[in-house]
Amino acid sequence: MSQPALASPPSYWEQITGKMPHFDALDGWRGISILLVLAGHMLPLGPKQYHMNGAVAACGMALFFTLSGFLIASTLLYQPSVPQFLIRRFCRILPLAWLYLLVALPLAHAALANYPPLFLFYANLPPFWLTSPGTGHLWSLSVEMQFYMVAALLCALLQRRGLLALPFLCLAVTANRIAHGEILSIVTWFRVDEILAGATLALLMHLPGSERLRRLLLPLNPYLLMALLLAASHDRFPWLDYARPYIAASLVGCTLVRERGALSTVLASRFLRYMAKISYALYVLHPATAEGWLGRGSSVVKYAKRPLCFALAFLGAHLSTNYYERYWIGWGKQWARRFARPQQPRQ
Numbered sequence: 435m436s437q438p439a440l441a442s443p444p445s446y447w448e449q450i451t452g453k454m455p456h457f458d459a460l461d462g463w464r465g466i467s468i469l470l471v472l473a474g475h476m477l478p479l480g481p482k483q484y485h486m487n488g489a490v491a492a493c494g495m496a497l498f499f500t501l502s503g504f505l506i507a508s509t510l511l512y513q514p515s516v517p518q519f520l521i522r523r524f525c526r527i528l529p530l531a532w533l534y535l536l537v538a539l540p541l542a543h544a545a546l547a548n549y550p551p552l553f554l555f556y557a558n559l560p561p562f563w564l565t566s567p568g569t570g571h572l573w574s575l576s577v578e579m580q581f582y583m584v585a586a587l588l589c590a591l592l593q594r595r596g597l598l599a600l601p602f603l604c605l606a607v608t609a610n611r612i613a614h615g616e617i618l619s620i621v622t623w624f625r626v627d628e629i630l631a632g633a634t635l636a637l638l639m640h641l642p643g644s645e646r647l648r649r650l651l652l653p654l655n656p657y658l659l660m661a662l663l664l665a666a667s668h669d670r671f672p673w674l675d676y677a678r679p680y681i682a683a684s685l686v687g688c689t690l691v692r693e694r695g696a697l698s699t700v701l702a703s704r705f706l707r708y709m710a711k712i713s714y715a716l717y718v719l720h721p722a723t724a725e726g727w728l729g730r731g732s733s734v735v736k737y738a739k740r741p742l743c744f745a746l747a748f749l750g751a752h753l754s755t756n757y758y759e760r761y762w763i764g765w766g767k768q769w770a771r772r773f774a775r776p777q778q779p780r781q
Contacts, residue, residue, distance in 0.1 A: 449642045450594070454512040459689040462701025464501050465709030468716050470494025472747070475571075476724065476740055478733070485669055492618055492667035495574060496628050496682040498717075502578055503632025504639075504686070506585055507597055511640050516590045517773040523582050525766025526714075530759055531575055534718050538568035541725075555579035558620045567729075571721055573620040580622050581629050597637060604630030608676055617675045618667075631679035635687045654688040656697055715751035715759065723747045 473479060474491025510519060535552055544565045551563035558564065558573035584603075588596030607627035610616075616624040638644050659681055665671045666678035689697060700706070709716075723743040729736060 446642060450511050450640060452512075454508055455640075457690050458702040458707075459686070459698060460501060460504065461710040462703065462706040463497055463686055463689070464713050465706030466701075467494045467497035467501065468709055468713035471498065471717060472720055472744075475720065476743060478737055488618075489664060489668040492678075493664050496663065496667060496678050497686070498574070498713075499577070499625075499628035500632035500635070500679070500682045500686050503581070503600075503629035503634075504636040505632075506582060506629075507600065507633035507636035508640060510585060510589050510597060511594060511636070514589055514594050515770075515773055516586050518770040519589075520582070520586055521770040521773070522763075522766045525762045525769070526759075527575065527579065529762040530715060530718055530754055531572070533758075534722075535569065535572075538722065539565065542568045544569075558622065560621065564620075567725055568721060571717070574717075577620070577622050577625055578629065581626055585633070597633070600630050601634040601637065604634055604679065608679065612676055617669065617672050628679040628682065631683040632686070635683045635690075638687065639690060648687075648691055651684065651688045651691045654684055656685055656688050656692075659685040659688065712748070712751040712755045715754040716747055719750045719754065720747040723750075 470490050471494035474487045474489075474494060477487075479486040479490055506523075513519065532553060535549075539549060539552070542565050548557070548563045548565050548569075551557035551559075552565075552569055552572065555576040557569070558576040564570045564573055585597070585600070588599055590596075592599075604627050607623060607630060611619070611624050611627070614624065619625050638647055662674070663678065663681045663685055666674040666681050689701060692698060720743075723746040724736075724740075728739050728743055728746075731739070
């Protein structure tokens with residue numbers, strides 16, 4: 435009798451199957467990142483000569499970008515359909531961003547020339563089209579959207595193996611920053627290494643055969659990395675700034691490989707999960723709460739109004755997340771299913 439044929443072992447990329455793993459720590463860091471950004475933008479953080487507001491906000495953005503890169507690379511690894519990816523990302527980002535712009539730009543009396551760059555997310559590039567007040571913070575969405583397009587293009591051309599180029603792009607961007615002496619830039623090719631470092635961390639966490647490299651994260655002290663990240667975000671330590679993307683990725687990474695401990699408990703807390711849930715809406719909407727009457731007066735008067743600004747920001751973010759954005763995200767998921775690849779029968 436002939437022996438039954440043995441199934442061939444799965445190829446390297448076929449080993450990345452099933453549902454994308456969820457890490458509770460990522461929600462915690464996302465919640466912390468938006469709280470740092472809000473604090474840096476809306477609270478007095480010590481005497482001005484210490485420049486702590488800028489450092490804290492930059493620290494929050496480094497974490498935010500790290501998490502964004504991690505999410506995008508992970509999504510494309512487990513769901514490599516480029517049309518699905520773009521539909522879901524656009525339905526996540528565009529509805530609130532465009533609605534905000536439709537309100538903010540007329541109120542800021544922005545010139546018509548500012549509209550296309552902001553709506554198409556290239557306003558952070560020279561000669562710059564960000565307007566003040568109202569849209570200056572949206573430079574980060576431009577960086578993210580441009581990264582989405584590059585990641586999607588790599589997958590379209592090379593499938594999932596194209597993501598292996600991201601770590602090399604990260605190092606190239608950092609080298610470019612060093613060559614030009616750029617510290618905290620809003621220009622994509624001088625800032626996107628923070629997102630690319632997060633994408634590299636995702637590859638490290640998900641790719642088969644990376645176990646030994648992941649174990650290198652275990653000895654790292656997250657509290658020391660927090661202090662280093664704050665220092666790397668401060669303008670008094672410019673030589674450390676170039677390491678900021680890698681410090682942020684290492685900080686997040688060492689908490690992913692450690693599933694226990696006091697910090698893990700905090701990162702998995704309900705409060706930080708809720709902050710993570712409304713973080714995108716908080717980021718987009720929060721500058722509007724400090725405009726008009728709420729932004730007028732002496733420093734004492736303005737900061738006395740800050741509790742009301744926070745209340746408005748959290749209320750607007752809660753309503754946007756649970757009603758407005760939720761509709762578009764659900765619609766995007768339904769639309770993306772049309773591009774789902776049919777499942778191949780198992781051998």
